[in-house]
Amino acid sequence: GAVVSQHPSWVICKSGTSVKIECRSLDFQATTMFWYRQFPKQSLMLMATSNEGSKATYEQGVEKDKFLINHASLTLSTLTVTSAHPEDSSFYICSALGQALNSPLHFGNGTRLTVT
Amino acid sequence: QKEVEQDPGPLSVPEGAIVSLNCTYSNSAFQYFMWYRQYSRKGPELLMYTYSSGNKEDGRFTAQVDKSSKYISLFIRDSQPSDSATYLCAMTRNTGGFKTIFGAGTRLFVKA
Numbered sequence: 001g002a003v004v005s006q007h008p009s010w011v012i013c014k015s016g017t018s019v020k021i022e023c024r025s026l027d028f029q030a031t032t033m034f035w036y037r038q039f040p041k042q043s044l045m046l047m048a049t050s051n052e053g054s055k056a057t058y059e060q061g062v063e064k065d066k067f068l069i070n071h072a073s074l075t076l077s078t079l080t081v082t083s084a085h086p087e088d089s090s091f092y093i094c095s096a097l098g099q100a101l102n103s104p105l106h107f108g109n110g111t112r113l114t115v116t
Numbered sequence: 117q118k119e120v121e122q123d124p125g126p127l128s129v130p131e132g133a134i135v136s137l138n139c140t141y142s143n144s145a146f147q148y149f150m151w152y153r154q155y156s157r158k159g160p161e162l163l164m165y166t167y168s169s170g171n172k173e174d175g176r177f178t179a180q181v182d183k184s185s186k187y188i189s190l191f192i193r194d195s196q197p198s199d200s201a202t203y204l205c206a207m208t209r210n211t212g213g214f215k216t217i218f219g220a221g222t223r224l225f226v227k228a
Contacts, residue, residue, distance in 0.1 A: 004159075006159065032214070034216075041124075042220070043204065043218050043219065043220045043221050044160070044204070044218050091157070093159050093160070095159075095160075102147075102148060102167065104148065104150050104165040104208075105150070105162070105206070105208075105216055106162060107159035107160045107161070107162075108159050109158050109159040110158060110159045112157065
């Protein structure tokens with residue numbers, strides 16, 4: 001089946017620093033990737049939609065200057081949390097949509113970010 | 117009203133039981149329906165993907181879609197402790213742009 005790799009699986013950083021999370025589709029080309037945030041015992045909250053070669057579309061309330069998204073190729077999207085603060089601590093998950101018509105979403109295994 | 121409603125549970129069943137998980141939705145534009153399983157601190161894993169009304173079976177899992185009632189179900193037969201996880205329903209529409217909406221997720225505990 002389709003595989004999406006997300007790296008790192010967990011990261012601890014100091015307040016004020018930036019963290020980059022990578023999302024790769026390993027065995028298919030992803031025209032679109034999505035970034036989510038998930039709080040404990042809650043469902044996925046879509047942050048932004050990333051299309052290869054174009055600017056990401058952010059959901060209402062998500063700061064685009066804080067959460068920088070780059071989708072430079074059909075297999076890689078990155079999310080950079082800039083000037084991280086403790087309130088940014090969360091579980092971040094990416095998903096990828098294949099080029100085939102009616103493809104389902106496939107998810108990475110998530111990145112647990114802790115900002116101290 | 118939310119576009120997708122899913123009872124968050126928790127749902128606790130004994131090993132071997134048949135589990136029924138359900139979601140209702142309000143927008144008839146949804147075309148594709150998915151069930152994901154999410155273990156703690158992991159990303160969601162695609163279990164079932166259906167398009168048309170009716171049943172789709174894969175091993176111990178059966179997905180059921182009733183578009184007329186806007187109701188989808190996931191049945192797990194012979195449930196195992198390893199099935200303990202959160203189950204998310206999801207549905208996709210392409211009108212007004214591609215969008216996938218997720219249910220809140222139902223936490224399932226299967227007791228040995």
